[in-house]
Amino acid sequence: MSQTDSVATKRAATLELGRRVLRIEAEAVLALVDRIDASFVAAVELILAARGRVIVSGIGKSGHIGRKIAATLASTGTPAYFVHAAEANHGDLGMIARDDVLIVLSNSGEAEELLNIVPLIKRRGGKLIAITGNANSSLARESDVHLDGRVAEEACPLNLAPTASTTAALALGDALAVALLDARGFSASDFAHSHPGGMLGRRLLTHVRDVMRPAAAVPRVSEDAAMTDALLSMTRGGMGMTAILTYQQAVAGIFTDGDLRRAIERGCNFQEDRVRDFMTRNPRTIGPDALAVEAVERMDLHRISQLLVVDEAKVLLGALNTHDLMQARVI
Secondary structure, three states: OOOHHHHHHHHHHHHHHHHHHHHHHHHHHHHHHHOOOHHHHHHHHOOOOOOOOEEEOOHHHHHHHEEEHHHHHHHHHOEEOOOOOOOOOOOHHHHOOOOOEEEEEEEEOOOOOHHHHHHHHHHHOEEEEEEEEEOOHHHHHHHOOEEOOHHHHHHHOOOOOOOOOHHHHHHHHHHHHHHHHHOOOOOOHHHHHHHHHHHHHHHOOOOOHHOOHHHHOEEEEEEEHHHHHHHHHHHHOOOOOEEEEEEOOEEEEEEHHHHHHHHHOOOOOOOOOOOOOOOEEEOOOEEEOOEEHHHHHHHHHHOOEEEEEEOOOOEEEEEEEEEHHHOOOOO
């Protein structure tokens, strides 16, 4: 075999191994669908009824999965934190109170560090949910609710490294978090307040009023204005448009770069013609209390780059364009 053929063979084998891992892990999660039963409902109800918090614990790779599950629960309306099983045996057990619910993760269900703390938790009146791969294990038997996370095989070619089993446990944790989110009526607004930083927070917490240019800064002319005045207003405003207002300051229309091109095609006399004859009537508008992301969606939907902000009486309150939204890092 030539060196080129050898390299190609190795690459093909690597690709097939990657695909095999994904198939095994996907099948492990899919198998949970038919296996999930009344125990899952019991686990959700146990957490909902708890007056304390949810503590997630595990050791090794299960500990890493437990950290993620605790973080997901906490960010979706269920107060939760992670306690490492080994640390719990050396003082951190004091972080767990009698009204708390403990979720423990162990594929074998026989992790000594977890089994050491379970009697102490139960003695305090705490409740125990176990996610294991063995329904006959010690942890499963000691638990108030057991969730079956067994897998047919690990994705590791040696069938040793925790791979499919940790994926299955993670999926069960996500299922719990989402079911609890739904049961609590956790909203997008609640989610935003748990994620104030970064792009997610900006998209969910930023409102139109936070990014719009105030009415005083919005170019505008009356509907009786000459086209020359509308053009000058649009040029000075730097927004690619000018608002057209009635004498009561309500929005009658908008005159944009596109309207200008169409006016030129129609042979507009800029000195004599009035802007009301070339403006876009009933333009797209938005309220100040709408989320800025709604403005983005509306502009994308209608293929426009500006939006006038109005109150219920259509009085001009402000305006924004794509540049304003980009500057606020909403898009």
